[in-house]
Amino acid sequence: MRKFPQPALAMVDSMRAAAALEPERAISFGGAPGSNSHQSTMQFAPEALPLPCYNFEDALDAVKTGFAGAAMIPIENSQHGRVADIHFLLPESGLAIVAEHFMAITHALMALPGAGGTFGPFDAAYSHPQALGQSREYLLARGIVPMAHADTAGAAAYVAARGEPNIAALAPPMAAELYGLTIVENAVEDAHDNTTRFVLLAQEPRDPAAIDPAQAMTTFVFEVKNQPAALYKALGCFATNGVNMTKLESYQKGASFAATMFYADIEGAPGNPAVDRAFEELEFHCNTVRLLGSYQRARKRG
Ligand SMILES: O=C(O)C(=O)Cc1ccccc1
Structure with missing residues (x-):
C-alpha cells in the first residue's frame, strides 16, 4: 500500500499543494513530514518547498515528471552502509547528482501511553530499515522486534493511527510532536556519530x-x-x-x-x-x- 498513514495526510496534502504552485522550488524526498530526508532537505535548502513522496522511487519520479526541481535521497550511512536499492534507482532514474549533504542522525523511541499513562513494554518497533539497523543492538537488548516501514516519520504516523501502546516507532524526535506520540527514549542509535550522506538529484547535470x-x-x-x-x-x-x-x-x-x-x-x-x-x-x-x-x-x- 503506497499511501501515508492517516495522521500524516493533512500535512502531506498542504505541502503538496504548496509545491504544485512552484514546482521548480520544490525538493522531493522519500518519507512523511518529519523524516530524516525531510530534515536534510530543510537543512540543505531552507528556502525550498519540501515535497513528501511515499518512497525514494516516487521522489525520483517527481523530478522526472516535473513536480519537483530536485530530489533529496539518502545514499549511505556511517554505521549501516549503503541504503538498499539506491544503486539501481539512481542510474535508472536518468537524473544527475548535483550536490551532496551530510547529516547527523538521531533516532528516538516513541509511542502512545498505555493504561495509567505508563509506556511499554514494547513488542515491536516500526521504522525504516536503515533506522532499525542503526539501533539494532538497542532493540535486541530489549527484546523489541524490528518491523520495516517505508520511512521513519511514516512509522510514527502509523503507530499513532494503530493506537496500541505495545508498539513503538523509531523516528526523528520531531515526528513525535507531529503525530502526537511521546518520546520514551532519545538517541537510541547504537553509534553516536551516526551520519548519513544524502545526494541531491536534478534533471540537468551541473557544468x-x-x-x-x-x-x-x-x-x-x-x-x-x-x-x-x-x-x-x-x-x-x-x-x-x-x-x-x-x-x-x-x-x-x-x-x-x-x-x-x-x-x-x-x-x-x-x-x-x-x-x-x-x-x-x-x-x-x-x-x-x-x-x-x-x-x-x-x-x-x-
Ligand atoms: O525514513 C527516513 O527518515 C529517511 O529519510 C530514510 C533514512 C532513515 C534513517 C536514516 C537516514 C535516512
Whole structure:
C-alpha cells in the first residue's frame, strides 16, 4: 500500500499543494513530514518547498515528471552502509547528482501511553530499515522486534493511527510532536556519530567547469568486461593518472551473477586533464561507463 498513514495526510496534502504552485522550488524526498530526508532537505535548502513522496522511487519520479526541481535521497550511512536499492534507482532514474549533504542522525523511541499513562513494554518497533539497523543492538537488548516501514516519520504516523501502546516507532524526535506520540527514549542509535550522506538529484547535470576544481567530486557506475584482472586494470586508470578514488562498491545487476557493476566516487571532474584521461582509458576495460554527475564536495575526504 503506497499511501501515508492517516495522521500524516493533512500535512502531506498542504505541502503538496504548496509545491504544485512552484514546482521548480520544490525538493522531493522519500518519507512523511518529519523524516530524516525531510530534515536534510530543510537543512540543505531552507528556502525550498519540501515535497513528501511515499518512497525514494516516487521522489525520483517527481523530478522526472516535473513536480519537483530536485530530489533529496539518502545514499549511505556511517554505521549501516549503503541504503538498499539506491544503486539501481539512481542510474535508472536518468537524473544527475548535483550536490551532496551530510547529516547527523538521531533516532528516538516513541509511542502512545498505555493504561495509567505508563509506556511499554514494547513488542515491536516500526521504522525504516536503515533506522532499525542503526539501533539494532538497542532493540535486541530489549527484546523489541524490528518491523520495516517505508520511512521513519511514516512509522510514527502509523503507530499513532494503530493506537496500541505495545508498539513503538523509531523516528526523528520531531515526528513525535507531529503525530502526537511521546518520546520514551532519545538517541537510541547504537553509534553516536551516526551520519548519513544524502545526494541531491536534478534533471540537468551541473557544468563541471562551474565547480571549484579543488572541491569537485564525480560519481559514476561502470561494468567491467568479463576478463581476468578487469577490475585491476580499471582501477589502474585512476592510479596512473593520480586521481583519488574515495568510494568503490560492487553490486549485481540481474540474476546472471556474471555482470558485476561498480559504483565509484572520485575527486575531480571531467575537464580536468587527469580525470579525462582516466575516463578515456576506463572505457577500454568496460562494457559500460555512466557518469551520474559532478558536484561540489560537502566534506573533505580522508
Ligand atoms: O525514513 C527516513 O527518515 C529517511 O529519510 C530514510 C533514512 C532513515 C534513517 C536514516 C537516514 C535516512
